[in-house]
Amino acid sequence: MAKKRYQVQVSLYILVPFITSGAALIWVLLTEQVIQYMGTRGAYAWISPLWKLGVLIATYLLSLLVTWIILNPVSKFIQKAEALPVYPRPPEDKGPSQPIDAVAHYSQVFDQITSILSKVEAKELFPGMIGQSKVMRGIFSQILKVARTDSTVLIDGESGTGKELVASSLYEHSFRRGKPFIKLNCVAIPESLLESELFGHEKGAFTGAASQKVGKFELAHGGTIFLDEIGDMPLATQAKLLRVLQEKEFERVGGNQTIRVDVRFVAATNKNLMEMVRQGTFREDLYYRLNVFSVHLPPLRERKEDIPILAAHFLERAGNPVRLAEETLQILTAYAWPGNVRELQNTLERAAVLAENGLITPSLLPGHLTGTIPSQAIQQPDASQPRSIDERIDEVEKGLIIEALSRSGGVQVRAAELLGINQRSLWHRIKKLGIDVESLKNQQKM
DSSP, rough: OOOOOOOOOHHHHHHHHHHHHHHHHHHHHHHHHHHHHHHHTHHHHHHHHHHHHHHHHHHHHHHHHHHHHHHHHHHHHHHHHHHTTSOOOOGGGGOOOOOOOHHHHHHHHHHHHHHHHHHHHHHHTTTTTOSSOOOOOHHHHHHHHTTOOOEEEEEEETSSOOOOHHHHHHTTTTTTTTSOOOEEETTOHHHHHHHHHEEEEEESSSSOOSOOOHHHHHTTSEEHHHHHGGGGGGGGHHHHHHHHHHHHHEEOOOOEEEEEOOEEEEEESSSHHHHHHHTSSSSSHHHHHTTTOOOOEEGGGGGGGHHHHHHOOOOOOOOSSSSHHHHHHHHHHSOOOOHHHHHHHHHHHHHHHHHHEEOOOGSSOOHHHHHOOOOHHOOSTTTOOOOOOHHHHHHHHHHHHHHHHHHTTTTTTHHHHTTTHHHHHHHHHHHHHHHSSSSGGGTTTT
């Protein structure tokens, strides 16, 4: 039987100071012995400078050895990382770059690698959700944290932002994967039938109930139930839903037998539930029961960095090979997209059908995008939150900058040339508008 070997892990924060301190202590002790020895022979005066020089050289060489042992693997990793095809590089026409010190270079490379890994993780773990912007990677992180719990999740966001995709991702990464995943849109079911759909009914419970029906909660037993557009649920049904959330039990419509279920709740809404609570159209106790963990999906106009990659994804699925003209991409990134990702998808599918030479030009886009047809949606995507002219100008400016960064692979020097402004001005605009440059870098290779 092989003898088991034990290894002790020592932190570099302990090891490096220990080595340097030990070396210093050894030189102090040796120096003391040398001084005593030379003092007895009267030769200290001429040997002292040579000894000091020797101590200095030996200490430098020892420090150099320790630094090499620690940094050599790091340097090799940096070289291999920069040689990878997916590592972003400046365009050849940019010219020689400004030299930077080793620490700054290492930090820059590690930042790039972290960004690449997070994008790869997003593609692998969330193949159905397209987005590489910082805000979307944050949402992916939230999903992974809450998915493997039984906490109730409330997803909010405008129509077309992908709330159902988030619910599906929560299910796919949960311990309940492989068990029932039941979806119900509260708007799609007439109010008179909603309770029957949720809780089921007994035979003869109401006119037309010719047989017993099992409800969605029973079907979801052991799994997950997703209630979409829960803000449109009637108050009477809200009270019964609250009981299921609290007690995990209910009765079928027209029945008196208590049924217990084990389900995980995920709900979604495009409405402001807190405002509805203040208006008395949504139960406050139900709101707090649902809002255990909330996931907010931003509208597309707040993550325009994802528009180029979303467009590429939708065009890949088109029946015929098509691509976007540069002017078309500029229009797409400048538009406010009140219908969010769903509107972008429909727009591109329509344009792909019309494209005869494989190129989607601005003339193939709907008139309200190009400005040939006035559109109230462009001027005010959210009627409940009017925007000033400065906000609208910022939105157009943000779209132009994102389009230029996308064309330049995220290289700001090249993007500034395309926009006809200096690099410092572009940097200030990027900071002011909150543009995530990292998500735009090297999209063609990702």
